[in-house]
Amino acid sequence: MHREKKKATMQFLLEVVDILTNYVKKTFDRSTKVLDFHHPHQLLEGMEGFNLELSDQPESLEQILVDCRDTLKYGVRTGHPRFFNQLSSGLDIIGLAGEWLTSTANTNMFTYEIAPVFVLMEQLTLKKMREMIGWPAGEGDGLFSPGGAISNMYSVMIARYKYFPEVKTKGMSAAPRLVLFTSEHSHYSIKKAGAALGFGTDNVILLSTDERGRVIPADLEAKILDVKQKGYVPLFVNATAGSTVYGAFDPINEIADICEKYNLWLHVDGAWGGGLLMSRKHRHKLNGVERANSVTWNPHKMMGVPLQCSAILVREKGILAGCNSMCAGYLFQPDKQYDVTYDTGDKAIQCGRHVDIFKFWLMWKAKGTIGFEQHIDKCLDLSQYLYNKINNREGFQMVFDGPQHTNVCFWYIPPSLRGMSDSEERREKLHRVAPKIKAMMMESGTTMVGYQPQGNKVNFFRMVVSNAAVTQSDIDFLVDEIERLGQDL
Template sequence: MDFLPVPEINRNLSHPDEGSLQKEKSINSPLIGTGGKKREMNIMNHATDFSKLHASDLLPARDGEKWTEQFLLAVVDVLLNYIKKTFDGKSKVLDFHYPHQLLEGLEGFNLELSDQPESLEQILVDCRDTLKYGVKTGHPCFFNQLSSGLDIVGLAGEWLTATANTNMFTFEIAPVFIIMEEIILKKMYKIVGWGESEADGIFCPGGSISNLYSLLVARYKYFPEVKTKGMMALPNIVLFVSEHSHYSLEKASAVLGIGTDNVIAVKCDERGKMIPSDLEAKILEARKEGHFPLYVCATAGTTVYGAFDPLAEVADICEKYGLWMHVDAAWGGGLLMSKKHSFKLCGIERANSITWNPHKMMGVPLQCSTILIQEKGLLYACNQLSAGYLFQPDKQYDVAYDTGDKTIQCGRHVDIFKLWLIWKAKGTCGFELQINKCLDLAQYLYRNLKTRENFQLVLDAEPEHTNVCFWYIPQSLQKIQNKTELSRKLHQVAPKIKSQLMEEGTTMVSYQPYGDKVNFFRMVLSNPATKKSDIDFLIEEIERLGKDL
């Protein structure tokens, strides 16, 4: 793909030369830190020759305490260097290389595994280079995904979690974390509007798995025999999702043996909201055809448009026809923390289950997702198999705290501590300020784009969430009268600009087609570090790279 030469970036980005991949071979060599200052990676004011040390010299090796301390301090030095660059607006968001380049290996950085142990010096260089060639998702100009930012307290929580290295299936091996999870879940039930003692929940490995749990539990609630007899004992069940719902619902249907053909899409309005009348019509049609309507998934914050389905109206229909109502609030659930914006989820308290991802709008490091179930006991009944080697009933404590039998997993990662620690550090009011700021920035971008000649909004209405979707239309395209030709060429604009943005590493923003709409940019804001100047920079970059297309 050929591009015209581009002028110098006006942000004075002090980026390393793309052609130079020479690495420091020693961890004691000078490193370039924030602001271009050189500093020595000295540990405790004296150099350590890591080239002669190996993992076998670290704890639990005899006399390994000294080398363990110095090695970990060197790792912290690498991390601090990276963190400082992440928050430095003049640094790159990424140092892009193609897959074949990474597979072939870069100078000093080879991903192939060796049979013999390598020195700790090489391990430290690999740590640094792994971060160098990755993406700084905490950078204030990273707008590519729904989860972004780098919360320092949350980072500390992850470090401590890894150090504890335990499992969440029983109280006996994770006593503090199990209690933390109960406290946080009760807090979330209360925020949703449920009784703390009546609901249930669990932390899951991502929103897709949370959505799968909702369908799994709903099916068990209506047909408990499925647990022993399987799908052959059930009628032909169908579920209903909006046209703009997350694809994980189709995946869950495939995984659970329901089948993707039994996922019925409900029409949405121009804003991407589910149309209740179409939902009701499709439920009646499914009944007429001999299907069993089981489940409706409404979305609070769709992935592309950031739309909120009319939850109260959907709840009315679910109650009328006896369907399970799930709300996928993976993206929009964080707005419940804001007095200003929580009204957008009015009716969520009537849901039977809810997906809520704190690793999105609440800024908790990946991954941190919950499934909340309004009826206590269903998770246990649905998933419990009482493995005797883990869940002995005669333990000396209340075995209700052995949460492992509520899940489809055995081993479960500790995702709770970082959220608990951030909540302690920020307080509920801190989350509210953070979320309000992101929504305010979305309004700023929306109003800015409305005044610009070369930009066109996909939705000419103020954003409900932080999603702002738009086209950039170069001058050369504005003269085209033929709509087919215009669409064909406009479809190519966003990918070309995105490619240049990534190769230069200045910023990252997503694009996609949707329905009959050609490729457009989808801007999302969830990073507390982002400022208005970062949004201005994104617009300037798109204009700079796109004006001559």
């Protein structure tokens, strides 16, 4: 690169850093909006000076800086202390620095050869996570994958490989009709895995739950027996540790008893709830997780690690490689000068694999295990605070008793509906309340919180806290804002 040009591009990079650090500072400033909402057609038509179209000719570095500013301006501040919309929120500065370093290193996890430090960090971190799960001496295997859905997909793949290894070469026709079980409240990724991997969604049986969204073990056993009676083969049970909407924890020990009795693979989807293993106060909610054959755990959710960071952890060593290896000689040469067991690529369904470990490792170094514990305990305390505040408050109705995770689910009942007795009309009206309030929130840009229906329950708000920057005043603000926006509906 010519010296002049080099200088200009380094200067450009520093100017982007300036834009970014300003953005970060403003994100933590409550007087900043969470978002500046525009409809798709508005952004597509082009805002002043911001044109998304790509062209044949280059633009100036000045214009590129403007584009960077505008991209942030019209985006959503997921690190804002009043952004409660997703399970992943917050903006940890150490994690952010880690991700910037990762981008700068710009390498790939498939071999030790080109990612020596990251490969070892991944190995040590996964071992530490397995120790926290409670597997003897942290033995086992694992990988960071591109999100919880893929981690869950891995669990189904390796369960199938464990019981019917010939499927790898001969396909599903080499196995009997296999059935997967997961709760009606579980994440849809188990069903997606069933479709993708060739089981078919009809063979993903949904389990009934109690009023707090937890699997009823007797229902699992009844459904296993039913499936066996039909001549099919029960293969796999997913127990959710922290469901998406209710934050429910399935009773892992009781489910594990049934899995042992019928010789089924037990997977625990702790994408959302796995972080609680870091907390001495809350880890009991995952009691029995050490009996699982595999566990999904996303540090990018409850632990505040930047996106993406999801681990699939496996109790039996070697099975990931057995399931996925294709021994491609052009990538994984056996005749290298170092110990090639550190080349992890052939265990994955990916070839190239993004470095997701470093930011997490760096945050763990900076916080220590106790730092994560404090973060988690604080978030759960805040949820309890919200629950206590709105339970029995006029105009609020809880969807279930007591928070199980940081999820607090509730209806806001506008004054106009408070006197009405339950009827189809009232249900229809109530169903439209949360979307309306949410739309107004987004348009005013003050806060964001999720809503959804569940089963036969009409739309309700799902509040979650995973951002370290949230305080009680932000919870108060959310409640006030819902009342302000909803009072005339």
